[in-house]
Amino acid sequence: MPTAIRQVTTGQNAEAAISAAYNEAGYRYGKYADGNPRTLFAFDGRHAYGDRKTWELIEGRLLALRATGACRLRVLDMGCGPGTWLRRIVVRARQLGFAEIVAHGFDIADIQLHRARALSRGVAELDGVSLTFAHGDLRGRIAGPRSAYDLCLCLCGVLNHMPVSELPEVFARMAKVTANCFIASVRSVGSTPTVYVDDLTSAVRFYQDNKLGRLDVEFSNGRRSSFPSHLFSRTELAGLASPVFDVDEIRGLDLFHGRFAADPRWNPPTATMLARLSQELERLEDRYCCDPGFVDHATHLLIMAHKPRTARS
Numbered sequence: 001m002p003t004a005i006r007q008v009t010t011g012q013n014a015e016a017a018i019s020a021a022y023n024e025a026g027y028r029y030g031k032y033a034d035g036n037p038r039t040l041f042a043f044d045g046r047h048a049y050g051d052r053k054t055w056e057l058i059e060g061r062l063l064a065l066r067a068t069g070a071c072r073l074r075v076l077d078m079g080c081g082p083g084t085w086l087r088r089i090v091v092r093a094r095q096l097g098f099a100e101i102v103a104h105g106f107d108i109a110d111i112q113l114h115r116a117r118a119l120s121r122g123v124a125e126l127d128g129v130s131l132t133f134a135h136g137d138l139r140g141r142i143a144g145p146r147s148a149y150d151l152c153l154c155l156c157g158v159l160n161h162m163p164v165s166e167l168p169e170v171f172a173r174m175a176k177v178t179a180n181c182f183i184a185s186v187r188s189v190g191s192t193p194t195v196y197v198d199d200l201t202s203a204v205r206f207y208q209d210n211k212l213g214r215l216d217v218e219f220s221n222g223r224r225s226s227f228p229s230h231l232f233s234r235t236e237l238a239g240l241a242s243p244v245f246d247v248d249e250i251r252g253l254d255l256f257h258g259r260f261a262a263d264p265r266w267n268p269p270t271a272t273m274l275a276r277l278s279q280e281l282e283r284l285e286d287r288y289c290c291d292p293g294f295v296d297h298a299t300h301l302l303i304m305a306h307k308p309r310t311a312r313s
């Protein structure tokens with residue numbers, strides 16, 4: 001990659017490069033990541049398998065909380081992008097009978113926040129719901145008192161954009177505002193490539209420098225980006241979380257589905273995945289998602305953790 005692209009990736013400039021990349025992608029990020037924004041629970045996009053599994057785990061936490069008799073839910077989504085996870089949560093929490101739902105998302109990319117607000121009209125106006133989005137930086141102070149949120153999320157690669165040296169502080173900050181449950185997902189060291197902000201087919205060239213923790217991309221529209229991108233191993237993720245959380249589980253999401261997915265640049269439409277193949281892959285995913293020999297090759301590593309009881313007040 002030309003050195004000109006690389007000049008923008010340190011300190012404040014790194015932050016500007018990340019927000020610029022997601023702002024520039026605009027609605028295309030949501031389309032690439034979530035598919036149709038109006039069909040919240042269809043899970044039929046490219047990342048369908050991993051998203052469906054993530055949703056099962058989040059929904060399990062909502063059910064468990066409701067089963068304790070709780071009527072109030074407070075959720076924070078850190079690096080919320082277009083807010084899809086919060087919309088899913090609010091809709092489901094209402095169905096489960098939570099009477100008061102406070103859901104807040106923050107992000108450094110203002111265009112994504114704008115998109116989140118626009119897509120949330122209707123859901124945000126439901127009785128008993130406060131669904132808000134604001135500019136906020138995970139590398140700075142997270143607004144809100146200690147243990148302010150029952151459920152804290154940081155999903156789909158937000159943490160991959162943090163400078164490695166700052167990760168222990170970022171985890172401490174996230175733990176501070178968490179009252180109970182924490183769920184995050186990150187790109188793993190053995191994952192297949194991504195350019196994060198859009199489909200891989202939108203890039204003509206890319207290079208992930210794993211020594212410097214940086215991704216350089218040249219998109220087909222001529223735009224160039226260079227921003228922090230650090231890939232995680234299971235061991236590293238566990239090491240970062242365990243000083244501040246009790247870790248319930250770290251599992252690999254999508255070890256096989258993505259690798260079997262058709263590439264529109266190569267495969268004809270007739271090469272779609274048949275139901276039997278999909279079922280077999282699902283079986284393999286379940287079998288190997290926690291296997292130490294496989295987990296670091298998943299598309300994402302998902303961590304579920306909770307705040308130690310002694311640290312909750």
Ligand SMILES: C[S@@+](CC[C@H](N)C(=O)[O-])C[C@H]1O[C@@H](n2cnc3c(N)ncnc32)[C@H](O)[C@@H]1O
Pocket residue numbers: 018019022033078079080081082084085106107108109112136137138139154155156157158161162196
């Ligand atoms: C791959 S997207 C994930 C968005 C969303 N969590 C999802 O699951 O679709 C990464 C998001 O992290 C945001 N981000 C990156 N660095 C951030 C930071 N320091 N503070 C807050 N958000 C950040 C980006 O702007 C982008 O919206």
